Amino acid sequence: AQTVTQSQPEMSVQEAETVTLSCTYDTSENNYYLFWYKQPPSRQMILVIRQEAYKQQNATENRFSVNFQKAAKSFSLKISDSQLGDTAMYFCAFTYNNNDMRFGAGTRLTVKP
């Protein structure tokens, strides 16, 4: 069974600072995809970043980057130059073979002015 663990229920960061959200997962699959989703109060699921397991290079999207450690099954999200609009719930997610997504419990991030 695939499981996703987010061990930080809540995090806070000062505006313009950098914060890292942790995620670990467990799978016996070799080819899979990992995601970070942002869910603001509107509850839309907004894709932040995606990583293919077969790619060694860490994905980056502007201020968002990941540290993908396949052997350790770790997939952390780094947000640089945090902005007030980054305040939201962040979910780490896993999928393989076009199956459904399995989500972590989420981390509530608050960016403080």
Next chain:
Amino acid sequence: GAVVSQHPSRVICKSGTSVKIECRSLDFQATTMFWYRQFPKQSLMLMATSNEGSKATYEQGVEKDKFLINHASLTLSTLTVTSAHPEDSSFYICSARSSNQPQHFGDGTRLSIL
């Protein structure tokens, strides 16, 4: 723009009524649609997987007779909550994918049963 449309976005109804939620893929033909439920301050939990033209596959603990799923076309799946009760109040989100499209999520439906 949105590639998956979910309707309605908000429903308030009396206990005992049935509620239908629609999930449409706008720009592609969705061979598979997924229905998730999210209770307050919790994560998304898969309820069922819906493949076009076949019966949905339900996760353990999800009553298939209560949560009816129909995926009659490649662009539409519906979830009907039958005889809804207050404990069914939740946020329901669909997602859709095809062989050459990753999963796209709808904007969700907030269901409140009085």
